[in-house]
Amino acid sequence: MSRMEYKSFSPRTEDTAKKRLHNGIEIYQNNEGETEFLYNEIFQKEMYFKHGITLPDHGTVMDVGANIGMFTLYVSSKSNCRVYSFEPLPPTFELLKMNTSSLPRVTTVNVGLSNEIKEAEFAYFPTMSTDSVQIKYRDNHDLDLRYGLINHYRDHFDDPRMLNRFVDQLMSPKLLNEQIHRCKLTTISEMIRYYDLNPIDLLKIDVEKSEFEVLEGIEPEDWGKIRQIVMEVHGLDGEQISRLENIFRSNGFHVLIDYYEDLNIPNYYNVYALNQMHISAG
Template identity: 85%
Template sequence: MSKAEHERHPLQTDAITKKRLHNGIEIYQNNEGETEFLYNEIFHKEMYFKHGITLPDHGTVLDVGANIGMFSLYVSSKSDCRVYAFEPLPPTFKLLKMNTSSLPRVTTVNVGLSNEIKEAEFAYFPTMSTDSVQIKYRENHDQDLRYGLINHYEDNFADRRMLNRFVDHLMSPKLLNEQIYRCKLTTISEMIHFYDLNQIDLLKIDVEKSEFEVLEGIEPEDWGKIRQIVMEVHGLDGEQISRLENIFQTNGFYAVIDYYEDLNIPNYYNVYALNQMHTSAG
């Protein structure tokens, strides 16, 4: 049995646990592996702050697809920015709210972002909450789940075959424990108007295959209010890359579309976009 299995089975999510991160911050979590993965990406690698993306001392940040709040915690530890954190899934939102309750400059919103105001069904995975996805994208999502589990737990296995056997075990329907939730969705422009936001210094998007819908929810008159965008994008082929480049170019952004080599997932990219109008003014 591996160390990960012996210490605490990663699928034991019936009780919320608390973990002290390497930087001293305490966080409520679903499971150890996912928390370590998020901490490494956000705090250690600082993956959202490349290719000119910066965090201002003062400003407004939108955390779209906030999950349990790791990015919001990072921003709050580095600056005095006002953060609006959006998470549609009730179990994950509960942890997000618990993790940011002591931060007066973080507003948590139990809603997802899309291209219109509506409701949609989501597949929620307690053991892989970061890979929860809208039902309409669920059909071909198992391979992404498998990649995610491998990335989360590979450091616990010296033998690749044992890692694959372990992931096969976790992928069984009983242990995956997939749950369906109907969630509310709105648009970025609606939130800009609701919270009366004149400028968004950083828009971070991580929404598991719904990225284009989030961008479509920005009205033409609101693009100029956004200084920087950083986002993870899944399943990009050549045509979709061109589409994404066109969206940013049309709205005055210079964008770098960067293949995320560390995760070794096909067609998985990080996008870093700067509003050229704000860059010129700065």
């Protein structure tokens, strides 16, 4: 596949639920439980801004795996950064576009990030869009979906048994309503060239088991253009953690891999990486 066009489409607003967040921002959403969970993670816990990760007042941010735009909205509410938000799934991208359409410094792109320019099939879960995943990672993904649903709804139930029964219902094929979408993928380096991004002050990655592919899409000459990286990673064993640490350190980053204890999900980590060249320059 040659260079692709990165185009969006006009969103539809009919029959789409809208919610006012605790800070007064109004957003379109898939469902309230998921929205509350994202708001708590990003706005209240500020989970992406730990271990030395900072948000410049002016600068460039890449939001890879933007979902409905909660991280993009956070960045836009806290700084004057230029934000490039990438989301491959058309139904989720539609909400992202609607939620950021009034923000002049936000560019939304209906494409996913990977290790090459291609297309891939995704399993999309309307009731759990944050856990949508490439089809090749769909096997054994039900346990991750279950953990996600439990975390989304655990504050609504005093009795763990009732919570588990509720999640059992949500996990039924009828309510899960799994859909298959074929999506465009590209690379971070392609986006750096396409949008002339240099430097990138913060690269945020949340791509449900495709993390290594996204990092493989950064060409050697582009690592030095990135000042900070924060990402979620799933299902890492000891060997994969060592591999991830080596990727960052060999490209000049100080890296900390932090088990995400709050979610109580096995092998689920947050990664915080700082480019040592920019640390020294600062």
